[in-house]
Amino acid sequence: MFSIEIRRTFAVRQGLPAPVRDAKNLPPLMPVEGFRVTMRVGFSFEDDQLGERGWFVDTDALDESVDRCAERLASGVWPEIFDFRPSFENVAKWAFTELASTIPQLTYVELDNETIGVATRYVRSH
Template sequence: MFTVEMRRQFKARQGLASHLWQTSGRPPVILFAVTLRAAFEFTGDQLDEDGRFIDTDTLEQLLDDYADRLSTTMWTDLFDQRPTFEFVTKWLYEQLAQHIPQLAYVSLDNDTIGVATTYRAD
């Protein structure tokens, strides 16, 4: 079994206030450093004649497009629902699953505060 994980790093503005940070007197975090990780899995017998499962060039562009979308628009403006990292990670999984066969998981790592949120379908 192979697992291939692709990553994109970007800055994002979630747009949500943290009650804990506000009550502790800490300054609000306006811009987060985020790592998007998406992985797909396959077996050796699924490799094509060139020794590949899928053309990763296409997937790289897809991840670039979503990273750009999440980095250029404040998440509260991008989504109608409250854009927690859990919500956005699941949404991103659902979007990518339409294009990435055998998508195993999507993770959004908030590198600024050291928290990773991962979504896997059942």
């Protein structure tokens, strides 16, 4: 079995309140320029799914979908972009749903907030 991962790194502005930090009068974690996030998009396939070119799918063909998703995440403050509460969990699930129609056998989407060292991964249920 093979597993392929496509990555994009960009800045996001989540824009949600931090009740625990606020209650302790701590400064916000998000820098002015936003959190540095790496989105990881993974898909898997079996040995017998390799084509005559030695691949399952040309990843160049998937770049447009992944880039479009990353650009949307980086395009503004999340509460202004999404109609739902944009926690990292909800946004990872949204990204999975967005990409599932164009990436065959998508297995996960991960949003790794490198600024604070927390990664959130949405995995397809079987």
